[in-house]
Amino acid sequence: xxxxxxxxxxxxxxxxxxxxxxxxxxxxxxxxxxxxxxxxxxxxxxxxxxxxxxxxxxxxxxxxxxxxxxxxxxxxxxxxxxxxxxxxxxxxxxxxxxxxxxxxxxxxxxxxxxxxxxxxxxxxxxxxxxxxxxxxxxxxxxxxxxxxxxxxxxxxxxxxxxxxxxxxxxxxxxxxxxxxxxxxxxxxxxxxxxxxxxxxxxxxxxxxxxxxxxxxxxxxxxxxxxxxxxxxxxxxxxxxxxxxxxxxxxxxxxxxxxxxxxxxxxxxxxxxxxxxxxxxxxxxxxxxxxxxxxxxxxxxxxxxxxxxxxxxxxxxxxxxxxxxxxxxxxxxxxxxxxxxxxxxxxxxxxxxxxxxxxxxxxxxxxxxxxxxxxxxxxxxxxxxxxxxxxxxxxxxxxxxxxxxxxxxxxxxxxxxxxxxxxxxxxxxxxxxxxxxxxxxxxxxxxxxxxxxxxxxxxxxxxxxxxxxxxxxxxxxxxxxxxxxxxxxxxxxxxxxxxxxxxxxxx
Amino acid sequence: xxxxxxxxxxxxxxxxxxxxxxxxxxxxxxxxxxxxxxxxxxxxxxxxxxxxxxxxxxxxxxxxxxxxxxxxxxxxxxxxxxxxxxxxxxxxxxxxxxxxxxxxxxxxxxxxxxxxxxxxxxxxxxxxxxxxxxxxxxxxxxxxxxxxxxxxxxxxxxxxxxxxxxxxxxxxxxxxxxxxxxxxxxxxxxxxxxxxxxxxxxxxxxxxxxxxxxxxxxxxxxxxxxxxxxxxxxxxxxxxxxxxxxxxxxxxxxxxxxxxxxxxxxxxxxxxxxxxxxxxxxxxxxxxxxxxxxxxxxxxxxxxxxxxxxxxxxxxxxxxxxxxxxxxxxxxxxxxxxxxxxxxxxxxxxxxxxxxxxxxxxxxxxxxxxxxxxxxxxxxxxxxxxxxxxxxxxxxxxxxxxxxxxxxxxxxx
Numbered sequence: 072x073x074x075x076x077x078x079x080x081x082x083x084x085x086x087x088x089x090x091x092x093x094x095x096x097x098x099x100x101x102x103x104x105x106x107x108x109x110x111x112x113x114x115x116x117x118x119x120x121x122x123x124x125x126x127x128x129x130x131x132x133x134x135x136x137x138x139x140x141x142x143x144x145x146x147x148x149x150x151x152x153x154x155x156x157x158x159x160x161x162x163x164x165x166x167x168x169x170x171x172x173x174x175x176x177x178x179x180x181x182x183x184x185x186x187x188x189x190x191x192x193x194x195x196x197x198x199x200x201x202x203x204x205x206x207x208x209x210x211x212x213x214x215x216x217x218x219x220x221x222x223x224x225x226x227x228x229x230x231x232x233x234x235x236x237x238x239x240x241x242x243x244x245x246x247x248x249x250x251x252x253x254x255x256x257x258x259x260x261x262x263x264x265x266x267x268x269x270x271x272x273x274x275x276x277x278x279x280x281x282x283x284x285x286x287x288x289x290x291x292x293x294x295x296x297x298x299x300x301x302x303x304x305x306x307x308x309x310x311x312x313x314x315x316x317x318x319x320x321x322x323x324x325x326x327x328x329x330x331x332x333x334x335x336x337x338x339x340x341x342x343x344x345x346x347x348x349x350x351x352x353x354x355x356x357x358x359x360x361x362x363x364x365x366x367x368x369x370x371x372x373x374x375x376x377x378x379x380x381x382x383x384x385x386x387x388x389x390x391x392x393x394x395x396x397x398x399x400x401x402x403x404x405x406x407x408x409x410x411x412x413x414x415x416x417x418x419x420x421x422x423x424x425x426x427x428x429x430x431x432x433x434x435x436x437x438x439x440x441x442x443x444x445x446x447x448x449x450x451x452x453x454x455x456x457x458x459x460x461x462x463x464x465x466x467x468x469x470x471x472x473x474x475x476x477x478x479x480x481x482x483x484x485x486x487x488x489x490x491x492x493x494x495x496x497x498x499x500x501x502x503x504x505x506x507x508x509x510x511x512x513x514x515x516x517x518x519x520x521x522x523x524x525x526x527x528x529x530x531x532x533x534x535x536x537x538x539x540x541x542x543x544x545x546x547x548x549x550x551x552x553x554x555x556x557x558x559x560x561x562x563x564x565x566x567x568x569x570x571x572x573x574x575x576x577x
Numbered sequence: 578x579x580x581x582x583x584x585x586x587x588x589x590x591x592x593x594x595x596x597x598x599x600x601x602x603x604x605x606x607x608x609x610x611x612x613x614x615x616x617x618x619x620x621x622x623x624x625x626x627x628x629x630x631x632x633x634x635x636x637x638x639x640x641x642x643x644x645x646x647x648x649x650x651x652x653x654x655x656x657x658x659x660x661x662x663x664x665x666x667x668x669x670x671x672x673x674x675x676x677x678x679x680x681x682x683x684x685x686x687x688x689x690x691x692x693x694x695x696x697x698x699x700x701x702x703x704x705x706x707x708x709x710x711x712x713x714x715x716x717x718x719x720x721x722x723x724x725x726x727x728x729x730x731x732x733x734x735x736x737x738x739x740x741x742x743x744x745x746x747x748x749x750x751x752x753x754x755x756x757x758x759x760x761x762x763x764x765x766x767x768x769x770x771x772x773x774x775x776x777x778x779x780x781x782x783x784x785x786x787x788x789x790x791x792x793x794x795x796x797x798x799x800x801x802x803x804x805x806x807x808x809x810x811x812x813x814x815x816x817x818x819x820x821x822x823x824x825x826x827x828x829x830x831x832x833x834x835x836x837x838x839x840x841x842x843x844x845x846x847x848x849x850x851x852x853x854x855x856x857x858x859x860x861x862x863x864x865x866x867x868x869x870x871x872x873x874x875x876x877x878x879x880x881x882x883x884x885x886x887x888x889x890x891x892x893x894x895x896x897x898x899x900x901x902x903x904x905x906x907x908x909x910x911x912x913x914x915x916x917x918x919x920x921x922x923x924x925x926x927x928x929x930x931x932x933x934x935x936x937x938x939x940x941x942x943x944x945x946x947x948x949x950x951x952x953x954x955x956x957x958x959x960x961x962x963x964x965x966x967x968x969x970x971x972x973x974x975x976x977x978x979x980x981x982x983x984x985x986x987x988x989x990x
Contacts, residue, residue, distance in 0.1 A: 142868050146869070152868065158864055158868045160857075162861055167854060171855065171871065172866065174855075176850075176851050
């Protein structure tokens, strides 16, 4: 089967998401579609999958033009899609999710669930996916949920399977397993389209790489000859520094001291379990771990957003365990939260308002009950220039900025004052390559001025590149304290999955 | 490295503990009421089961023993808890308490217990059908606050069409009215993506206003538009001969049999058919169904309209199954009680049936009490069904999880 996208253009109000895109997909090969967030990868695939109608252009299947008006049409033509956010009903079983839409039926339209189980088992065995048809989705780890998605598309006899950012939610071990599955699919003469913004993975798995920038295909490269920096330059449109450039660190006195800290969530589960560590001045400590192993709760407890149930936190030797978030802020703690939409920004406030959100009550910006907007504006304008925030003005809503620029607003607000400790959670999640480079350099610059820095990230490459010391969190405990310069990603991945590398057993 | 020092915590949440405590306190309160109120009337109470047999309960000793048992159960619940048996113990205790209450009310005389149970089933019909209409909508992701309006509107349509053209046409007209009101809900919430609660409220007020206006202006001038003879109970062969149960369950009007059928069909369909799987999917995570080629919009329309037809039969019960005419606001909040039954029954037709029977029982008791001389003001008794709703929903349902996508408009893109 050969599928061609010819001259696809898709416009949204004010934006051209896809601009005259031409692509060819074949069975038996992996096509990687790489580009920054907002480059139009997902839009293009939604056009292919019949979710969006293209404004111009056509889809040609084996030489014949076809029109997809709904996902049903695309499925019938042999196209399967594994979405970035899994399309699984959490309260249904694996079998129920898989057969939804193509249910085997018995008498009077009754659902033949035995047949459904058998169908799941059959596909699962053939591709070595190891699924239990009766497991309920919400009880399964994300890696297994992804395999359910794969069975879903295979059961519908997809010739071409589109994976939208498939590795974003996986652990390093699951990523390796996932690439194995991709190989099995290719061996079974299916085609795979792999959408990503991760350069390494693209080079690893693709037969061809198409680079998208601002809705256009800016070129196709051969993974055998291309380099990471070459692709990154095509994605961003200018040369990009991919390696974090940092001098050896010079740790000073202990700034943050966490002793025996435990946090229990509303359902009574222990999310942070007797954690102790310290961060010194001029040092970046990274916390790696798979999402949901207590990192969020730990950061909340350190920043005062959540009460700890036991243990204490001190800053420069002073106990701050029961300080409010504002008191901690006043003592020189910066916080770049993991969810910028919900915690970092108020989307409906302007960029300028967001930039002074932690300082509006200072004498500088308010006199009694009256705000001093001119003062706020001049500070905001300076920060916008200094941090290279790309915004048409300081007065537009923060929610209208791109992810990378929203993150720069938060970084500018948090880092633009004398600090003792800077805590950043997922500082570059959903941020484009160009902004990642900038945010990383700011964090290192902060370290070099003698601030203690704590980075929490599920992106292993990121924590390894930034950290001077690396802690791994698993089920609320810190299970490893490593030197990132001498540890391998594979070993750290094992700690993240709750086991330990063979070299560490003795 | 941190030291390993696990904290062991009980695996139940604060909410569950709070609920367990409130159940324990309920036992104790019921026990105190049994001791001091129900135990203050001497005399035997006769529960007439069949014409030839009257079951006699000595009201005072019965209440006193019950009081002791309830207080003991309450103490046990507060100290230890019954775990998974809590609901069973609670249900049996509540039923015994109700019997003690009836014995207190009827002490020194007798009343037809079987008749009261028969009333319970009869009066549950609009609540059951309203609740099924609610379940059909909410399982598809559409919140239906408009059950009350659908019942009221179709009661009116059923009365007029039934008076002029006979009961069968009346039922069909009531269903058509239910579907019509449902289509307002469907179009505004599915197509125009208006807040579903607000559309529902608008339909309720629209139905109340329109039927009241027409009843006052048209029906009073044309009494012949509003009089019909309701359907008679049909005794099912063989089944109706079973003592007590035969009268309670199988000597009823077609409306009751339709309600049985509706519960059975809805349960089977929701859990054992292709339609049911898709319906539950679009109520939980419509996008998952949409990306697999299920037409979410179409299925939501179909289910909301179907719910209107079911609610229509429920509305027709008043004029055609019960009283033979329409009065202003004849439904008097039964649609909202049906909504409570949806939640109490955890969005499951059988659960909603049980809830509806509890509410039906409250109504039937209230009817009996107004005949027996208890000294309780009749206005107070009229509150009983609503009071039961309040206690049940606030106290025992706790936080139950409904379909996740209920209330959210679906956007295919």
